[in-house]
Amino acid sequence: MAKKPFPLFEPHSRFVKLDFNNLNDELPIVLDYLRSFPEPLKAIESYQAVRRFLKMYSKNPTTFTTYRTHIERLLLWSFLVAKKCLADLTPLDAQEFLDFSGQPPDSWIGPVVKSRFIRQGGRKAKASDTYVLNDVWRPFNHTTDKRTAKLAEEKNQSVPEAPYAMASDSVVMVFAVCGSFFKFAAGDRFTDRVNPFQAIGQKSEFKNITQTSVRSRSLTEEQWNFVLQTAEEMAEADPVVHERTLFILATMFSMYLRVSDIVGRRNWKPKMNSFFRDSDGFWWFSVVGKGNKEAEVSVKQEYIDVYLRRYRTFLNLPGLPSRDESTPLLATLQGRAGLSDRHIRLLLQEVFDKAVERMKAANIEEDKIDELRSASLHTLRHTSATFDSKVRSDKDLQADLRHQSMSTTQDTYFNSLKADRAKSNQGLSIKKKR
The missing domain is CATH 1.10.443.10 (Intergrase catalytic core)
Known part of the structure; x- marks a missing residue:
C-alpha cells in the first residue's frame, strides 16, 4: 500500500483527451499507485468518480485546475490518512480533512512545480513516451508573496521559504469544491450517504468571505x-x-x-x-x-x-x-x-x-x-x-x-x-x- 501522496490527475491539456469510457489512456504509474491500495478503499472506483466530476469543469482550464487541486487532496487524504473509501466519508471526516488542509504535515508540502509528471522521450512528444513522477511535487505548496519575491530578485538573493498558510478564501473554496463533489456523487450514484460537507456547512468559517475594501x-x-x-x-x-x-x-x-x-x-x-x-x-x-x-x-x-x-x-x-x-x-x-x-x-x-x-x-x-x-x-x-x-x-x-x-x-x-x-x-x- 502506498504511503506518500502522488499526483493522480494530469494537466488540463491531457485530461481533456482521456477516454472517459475506460482507463486505457491513464498513465500506467497512476493506475499502479491506485491498485496498491486495499480493495475496501475502492481506489479505482473513487478515482473514476472524481474524474467524472472534473470532466464537468474541464471547459475552463483555470476552473479545472482549481477544482482538481482541492478534490485531489481529499481523495489522497481519504486513502492515506483516513484510510477509507471516498464514498464512506462522514461529517466528522469532512471536518478532519478541513483541519488537515489548514495544517498539513511537512511531507505533504513542497514548492510550486511546473510539471506533475516528467516525460521520458525525445524533444517532440509521442504517444509512445513514458512518464515518471516529479519527485518534488506535493499536494500543498509553499507560496511567497509577490513583494517578497521581487525584493529578493532586486537584491540577487534566494527567495525565503515561507511557512505554509492557507488563505481564508481558500478555506471557503475547499469547502465549496468538496461539497459540490458529494452533491454530484449522490446524483452519480457513487454514494448514498448524506453530503458530509453540507452537514457542517453552517459553520461561519466555511461561508463566503466578503472583501469590503480594495x-x-x-x-x-x-x-x-x-x-x-x-x-x-x-x-x-x-x-x-x-x-x-x-x-x-x-x-x-x-x-x-x-x-x-x-x-x-x-x-x-x-x-x-x-x-x-x-x-x-x-x-x-x-x-x-x-x-x-x-x-x-x-x-x-x-x-x-x-x-x-x-x-x-x-x-x-x-x-x-x-x-x-x-x-x-x-x-x-x-x-x-x-x-x-x-x-x-x-x-x-x-x-x-x-x-x-x-x-x-x-x-x-x-x-x-x-x-x-x-x-x-x-x-x-x-x-x-x-x-x-x-x-x-x-x-x-x-x-x-x-x-x-x-x-x-x-x-x-x-x-x-x-x-x-x-x-x-x-x-x-x-x-x-x-
Whole structure:
C-alpha cells in the first residue's frame, strides 16, 4: 500500500483527451499507485468518480485546475490518512480533512512545480513516451508573496521559504469544491450517504468571505502615473515590442477589464470590432465575461482618441474599427492571433518592474515603491475603479465592473464611512493629560 501522496490527475491539456469510457489512456504509474491500495478503499472506483466530476469543469482550464487541486487532496487524504473509501466519508471526516488542509504535515508540502509528471522521450512528444513522477511535487505548496519575491530578485538573493498558510478564501473554496463533489456523487450514484460537507456547512468559517475594501490593493495616482509613463517610454524606445504593451495596459485600466476579457474564452475571442459606436456617438466594448455572460462596457473617449487610435495607426489600420472588421484585438509579434494570459502577465510585469526602478531613481519614498512591487493585473482593475468612484455613480460603475450585486460595488469602492472613521481617530493622544 502506498504511503506518500502522488499526483493522480494530469494537466488540463491531457485530461481533456482521456477516454472517459475506460482507463486505457491513464498513465500506467497512476493506475499502479491506485491498485496498491486495499480493495475496501475502492481506489479505482473513487478515482473514476472524481474524474467524472472534473470532466464537468474541464471547459475552463483555470476552473479545472482549481477544482482538481482541492478534490485531489481529499481523495489522497481519504486513502492515506483516513484510510477509507471516498464514498464512506462522514461529517466528522469532512471536518478532519478541513483541519488537515489548514495544517498539513511537512511531507505533504513542497514548492510550486511546473510539471506533475516528467516525460521520458525525445524533444517532440509521442504517444509512445513514458512518464515518471516529479519527485518534488506535493499536494500543498509553499507560496511567497509577490513583494517578497521581487525584493529578493532586486537584491540577487534566494527567495525565503515561507511557512505554509492557507488563505481564508481558500478555506471557503475547499469547502465549496468538496461539497459540490458529494452533491454530484449522490446524483452519480457513487454514494448514498448524506453530503458530509453540507452537514457542517453552517459553520461561519466555511461561508463566503466578503472583501469590503480594495484600497490596499490599489495604486495611488503617483504610482499609476509612474506605471503609465514607464509603458509610454518603453513604447517610444521599442515600438515593435512595446506599442502592444502600452495598448494592453491602457485597455485593461480604462475599462476595468480582467485578463480573460482580452485573452478570450473557448467560444469567444476579442477582435477590433468588439469596439463599436452607438447611435449617440458613444463607444462600447463588447465582452464575454465570467460565466460566459455577454456584456457591454462603456469606453472613455480619451482611450479611443489616444490609445486605440495610436495602436491601430502602429498596425497600419484605419484610426477606428468598423463593425465588420475581423482583426484580432491582440496578436503575437509573428502575427498569430491572440495572446495567453501568461504572456500578458509577463509583458505587464516588465512595466511594473521598470516603474519600480524609475521610482527608485526619482528618490520616491521606499514604502511607496514597496507597494508597487505587489502590483498585478487585477491591481489595474481595482485602481481604475477606485479613481473613477470619485466621479461616477455607483450604478454606472457596477454596470461596467459587471458586478452581480450592487452591494459589492458600494462596499468596495464607495466605502466613505471607513474614511470618516479613520479621520475621527486622528489627532487623539495616547498619553492623557492629568
